[in-house]
Amino acid sequence: MDDNEILKDIRSCIDCKNCIEKCDTFIITKNEVQSPNGRLKIAESIFLNKKISENELISIYTCTLCAMCDLICAQNINISDIIHASKVRLVDNNIGPLKIHEKIIQGIIEKNNSVGGNPEERLNWLPKEYEKNELFEKKDSDTLLFFGCMSSFKVKESATKSYQILKEANFNFKILKKEPCCGEYIYSAGKLDVAKKIFKENIELFKRLGINNIIVTCGGCLYAFDSVYRKYFDDYDIRIRHIIDVIYELEKEGKIQLKPLNKSITYHDPCRLGRKYKNNSLIEKARLLLKKCILEINELSNEPQKCPCCGAGSGIRGVDSNLCIKIGKKLFDKMKTKEIVSSCPLCIFNFKYVNYKNQMDKGSKYILDYIVESMKK
Ligand code: SF4
Numbered sequence: 001m002d003d004n005e006i007l008k009d010i011r012s013c014i015d016c017k018n019c020i021e022k023c024d025t026f027i028i029t030k031n032e033v034q035s036p037n038g039r040l041k042i043a044e045s046i047f048l049n050k051k052i053s054e055n056e057l058i059s060i061y062t063c064t065l066c067a068m069c070d071l072i073c074a075q076n077i078n079i080s081d082i083i084h085a086s087k088v089r090l091v092d093n094n095i096g097p098l099k100i101h102e103k104i105i106q107g108i109i110e111k112n113n114s115v116g117g118n119p120e121e122r123l124n125w126l127p128k129e130y131e132k133n134e135l136f137e138k139k140d141s142d143t144l145l146f147f148g149c150m151s152s153f154k155v156k157e158s159a160t161k162s163y164q165i166l167k168e169a170n171f172n173f174k175i176l177k178k179e180p181c182c183g184e185y186i187y188s189a190g191k192l193d194v195a196k197k198i199f200k201e202n203i204e205l206f207k208r209l210g211i212n213n214i215i216v217t218c219g220g221c222l223y224a225f226d227s228v229y230r231k232y233f234d235d236y237d238i239r240i241r242h243i244i245d246v247i248y249e250l251e252k253e254g255k256i257q258l259k260p261l262n263k264s265i266t267y268h269d270p271c272r273l274g275r276k277y278k279n280n281s282l283i284e285k286a287r288l289l290l291k292k293c294i295l296e297i298n299e300l301s302n303e304p305q306k307c308p309c310c311g312a313g314s315g316i317r318g319v320d321s322n323l324c325i326k327i328g329k330k331l332f333d334k335m336k337t338k339e340i341v342s343s344c345p346l347c348i349f350n351f352k353y354v355n356y357k358n359q360m361d362k363g364s365k366y367i368l369d370y371i372v373e374s375m376k377k
C-alpha cells in the first residue's frame with residue numbers, strides 16, 4: 001500500500017469505536033491511545049510526518065498485531081497492517097524501533113536466533129537415539145522440518161515431538177544442522193530492509209538445498225514463510241505447512257493411530273494461525289485431531305477465530321511486560337480447565353511465564369505433547 005492508500009484507509013474510520021472493547025491492550029489499560037482507533041490516529045500523524053508523543057510511540061509498539069480489530073471493523077480497515085506499516089515508517093524516519101528491539105535484532109544477526117540462545121545448543125532437543133543416524137542437509141528429501149527459535153531453545157518439546165512423530169510415521173524429511181531465524185521478529189519490529197535481507201538469504205539457502213516444502217512448528221514462522229516472504233519475492237514458491245496439517249493428514253492415512261486420553265483441556269488458537277494466516281483450516285484441523293485424543297475440549301470464544309491473544313505477539317513483552325502478563329492473566333481467568341493447549345511455542349512460552357508471574361496453577365502444553373501421549377497409549 002502506498003501512503004495515499006494508507007491515509008485513505010485510516011480516514012475511512014468512522015470513529016464507531018466498536019473495535020476498542022475487543023482490543024486487549026485497551027481492555028487492560030483503558031487508555032484509548034492503546035486501542036485500534038487510537039493507533040489509527042497515531043498512524044495518521046506518522047504518515048503525515050507529524051511529531052508523535054512518547055506515549056503514542058509506545059502504543060504502536062504495544063500492539064500485539066493480534067489482528068482481532070481487523071475482524072471487528074465494519075469499515076474493513078486492515079488496522080494491524082497499518083500499525084505494522086507505521087513501524088516501518090518509524091524506522092525510515094530513524095524514530096523506531098525501540099532499544100529493546102535493536103538489542104534482540106542484533107542477537108538475531110549474531111546468533112541466528114531471537115531468544116539469545118547459544119547457537120551450539122540449537123540441536124539440544126534432538127533425541128539421543130536419533131543423533132547417530134541424522135544426516136541433516138545430506139538427507140535425500142525436498143521437505144524441510146523447520147523448528148524456529150522458540151521450539152529450538154525455549155519450548156524444546158515442540159521440536160522433539162514434531163521430529164519424533166514424523167520419524168515414527170516414516171515421513172521423509174530433512175532438518176538443518178544450523179537453522180537460521182525466519183526473520184518474523186525483525187519484520188514485526190518494522191526493520192523491513194534487514195528482514196528482507198534475511199528472507200532473501202533464507203530463500204537462497206532453501207533453493208541450494210532443493211527444498212520444495214517446509215513444515216513449521218511455530219505460528220510466527222508459518223506467518224513469515226507463507227504470508228510475508230511471498231509479498232516480496234515473486235519466484236518464491238515453496239509450499240509451507242504447519243505440523244498440525246501434516247499430522248492431520250498422516251492420521252487420516254492411518255500412518256499414526258490416536259487413542260483417547262481421559263483429559264479436559266482448553267484449546268487456544270494462536271493469532272498467527274487463526275487470524276493472520278489466511279488459510280484458517282488449521283483452526284478446525286487442530287480440534288479434529290485433539291478430539292481423537294482428548295475427552296473434553298473447552299473454548300475461549302464461541303467463534304474460534306476470535307480466540308484471545310496469549311499477550312506476547314510482536315515483541316510486546318520486551319516493551320511492557322506488565323501489559324503482556326495482564327493480557328495472559330485475562331485469558332487464564334476465562335479458562336474452565338487447569339490446562340491450556342496451543343499450536344504455537346511462543347504462546348506456550350508466554351503462558352508459562354504468565355503462570356509463574358501470577359503464581360497461578362495453570363498448565364500449558366504444545367499440542368503435540370498430547371498427540372505423542374495418545375500415540376503411546
Ligand atoms: S471499528 Fe473500524 S471504523 Fe470503528 S472505530 Fe474501529 S477502526 Fe474505526
Ligand code: SF4
Pocket residue numbers: 022023024025026035036039062063064065066067068069070079080083
Ligand atoms: S492488532 Fe490487536 S493489539 Fe493491535 S490494535 Fe488490533 S486488537 Fe489491539
